[in-house]
Every structure is written in C-alpha cells, then in structure tokens.
Amino acid sequence: MRFIIIILMWFILVVQSAQASDLAREKRLAEQIEELIFDGTVVYLNSGGHKFMNVYMEAETEPVKGVAIILHGRGFHPDWEKVVKPLRIGLTEKGWSTFSMQMPVLDKEAKYFDYVAIMPEAFPRIEVGIDYLKKEGYKKIVLIAHSCSVHMVMAWVDAKRFRDIDAFVGVGMGATDYQQPMAKPMPLDQLSVPVLDIYGAEEYPAVMHGAKVRMDYIQRAGNKKSKQVVVMGADHYFSEKDDELLEEVSEWMQGL
Numbered sequence: 001m002r003f004i005i006i007i008l009m010w011f012i013l014v015v016q017s018a019q020a021s022d023l024a025r026e027k028r029l030a031e032q033i034e035e036l037i038f039d040g041t042v043v044y045l046n047s048g049g050h051k052f053m054n055v056y057m058e059a060e061t062e063p064v065k066g067v068a069i070i071l072h073g074r075g076f077h078p079d080w081e082k083v084v085k086p087l088r089i090g091l092t093e094k095g096w097s098t099f100s101m102q103m104p105v106l107d108k109e110a111k112y113f114d115y116v117a118i119m120p121e122a123f124p125r126i127e128v129g130i131d132y133l134k135k136e137g138y139k140k141i142v143l144i145a146h147s148c149s150v151h152m153v154m155a156w157v158d159a160k161r162f163r164d165i166d167a168f169v170g171v172g173m174g175a176t177d178y179q180q181p182m183a184k185p186m187p188l189d190q191l192s193v194p195v196l197d198i199y200g201a202e203e204y205p206a207v208m209h210g211a212k213v214r215m216d217y218i219q220r221a222g223n224k225k226s227k228q229v230v231v232m233g234a235d236h237y238f239s240e241k242d243d244e245l246l247e248e249v250s251e252w253m254q255g256l
Contacts, residue, residue, distance in 0.1 A: 021104035021118045023050060029077045030102065037079050039089050040098075045132055047124045053102040054129065055079055060092045066140030066166070067097040067133050068253070069126070071149035073172070073237075074115060075105050083146045083171055086242035087249065094250040097138070101129050103149050112176040115148055122152035123161055130164050142253060144169040147236065154186045162191070167225075167256050169196040169249055172203065172236045174210040181206070188217035194225035196252045200234025200241065207236065227252060 030053040034042055040057035055078045059065070068091050072084045078100035079085055088098040104121040106114055126143075133141055143165045145153045150170045156162060168191060176182060188195060195218050199207050211228065218226045229248050234241040 021121050022106050025107065026052070026102060026105050029053075029105070033077055033079050040079075040100075043099075043132075045125075045128050047128050048121075052125060053078055055088065055098075055100040057088060057092050057098045059095050059097045061095045063095070064097060065095040065253070066142060066256075067099055067136075067138040068142045068144050069129055069133070070098055070100040071103055071122075071126075071143070071145040071153070072100070073146045074148035075108060075110070078102050082237040082239065083245065086238075086246055087144060090242075090246040091250060091253075094246075094253075096142070096250075096253065099129060099133060101125060103152060112148070112151075112180045115151070119152045119155040120159070122149070123156050123159060126153070126156060127161070127163075134164065140166045140256070142167045142169065142256070144171065144249070146171040147175045150174070150186075151182075154188075157187050157190055165193060167194045167196070167253070169198065169252070171238075171245070171249075172199050172207055173197055173214060174207045175204050175236060176206045182210075185210075185213050185217055188214060189220040191218075191221050192223060194223050194227075194256060195221070196226070196249065197228040198245070198248055199230060200236060200238060201230050201232045202235045204236050225255060 037055060040055040043054045043056050044051045045054060070084055070088050072078060072080045084100055088100045091098050104118050130141060150173045197214050197218060215228050231241055231244050231248060238245045
C-alpha cells in the first residue's frame with residue numbers, strides 16, 4: 001500500500017510539474033484586502049520576479065522578543081480572519097513583531113495533491129521573508145504555519161533549505177483531503193529547533209490520526225522545549241477559540 005501511494009504521488013508530480021500557482025487569484029486577494037488592513041503595514045517583497053504581499057506589525061511592548069513569520073492555510077491570505085489575524089495582532093501585545101506572508105494559491109477547488117506540485121514556490125518566499133527581517137535587525141525568528149502551509153514548510157525542510165529559524169509552530173499539522181494521504185511522515189526529526197505541534201480536539205481525522213507519529217518524530221529530534229498541545233473544543237480553524245490559540249502559542253514562545 002505504501003509503495004502504491006508513493007507511485008501515485010510521483011505520478012501527480014510528473015503530470016503537474018508544469019503547474020504554477022494562480023498569480024491572478026493572488027493579485028485579486030491582495031487588492032481585496034489591502035485597503036481593509038488597519039492593523040499593520042503592507043510590505044511587498046519580490047520572489048522570482050513576482051511581488052507578493054506581506055503584512056508587518058511591530059511589537060507593542062518593550063523589549064521586543066523577536067518576530068513571528070505567519071503563514072496562512074490553503075487558498076487564503078495574510079490577513080485571514082481565522083488563525084492568522086488573531087496571531088499576527090495578538091502576538092504584538094505579547095512582545096513579538098509579526099510578519100504575515102502570502103503563500104502560493106490555486107483555484108478554490110484545488111485539493112492537497114494539487115498543492116503538492118506548487119509547494120517549491122513557497123521556498124524562496126520564506127527565504128526572502130527571513131532575509132528581509134534579518135536586515136530589519138531581528139535576531140530571533142519564529143516560523144508559524146497553519147494547515148497547507150505546514151506542508152510547504154515541511155517540503156522546505158525536506159529540500160534541505162531550512163535555515164535561520166529559531167523555532168517552529170505547526171497549527172493543524174497533517175491536514176489533507178479524503179483519500180489523499182501524505183506519501184511519508186513530516187520530517188520533524190530533522191528540526192533541531194523547538195517545535196510546537198498544536199491542534200484542536202475536534203480536528204480533521206488526518207491531523208488527529210497523525211499526532212502520535214508527529215510526536216515520535218519530534219522526540220527523535222531531541223529538543224526538550226518541543227511540545228504537543230491539544231486545545232479542547234477547537235476545530236481545524238480554531239473557530240471561537242482564538243484566545244486559547246493565542247495563549248497557548250504565546251506562552252510556549254515565552255520560554256524560547
């Protein structure tokens with residue numbers, strides 16, 4: 001069965017190798033939200049000749065502990081009201097600046113397997129964002145990803161390009177679509193930095209079923225600050241559980 005899944009994933013990658021993210025949709029998303037952003041400053045960075053949107057917000061308290069890069073879930077944007085906005089604004093009240101990045105998107109009907117083919121497009125965006133924040137003087141950088149962006153980060157790690165990050169937070173890690181399993185476990189054992197695996201007790205089955213495997217891999221990496229947290233009553237999008245998500249993430253980051 002595992003062999004069949006790997007062959008299927010390989011076939012999808014070959015068939016979709018020419019597929020690129022939907023830049024037109026990304027542009028529309030940016031145009032729709034830019035004028036509505038009142039908390040933070042819009043920053044455009046360049047990756048492969050394409051300008052992509054980011055939202056930067058400085059910490060509201062001193063001393064500034066560092067900066068959190070926040071990556072949204074599948075098909076959304078840097079000011080998405082679920083998960084992203086509560087963290088990008090809330091963490092500034094806890095002493096962290098935030099930098100919410102636009103990830104590559106496809107059409108609304110696209111599934112996990114469709115996104116596998118465009119995940120490498122996320123790599124230079126993450127790296128450009130890191131370089132920008134380092135030039136701004138930040139010494140401590142925490143990477144926070146939700147859902148599909150977790151897969152993008154894990155693909156970045158698997159490509160041996162992980163660098164200059166002091167901790168990683170995965171929110172809703174391992175989410176896929178029906179009959180679209182991951183070809184292999186996430187390479188969490190390759191991360192020597194602290195990892196927080198946080199998900200809701202009412203999560204998607206793939207996230208719940210993969211929790212033990214993820215924790216096994218996190219423990220193999222051997223960082224004593226790594227942790228797995230389940231938020232009671234929370235779904236994949238932490239609907240009506242924004243405060244609980246913020247408190248769990250900020251408390252863990254306090255100990256970095």
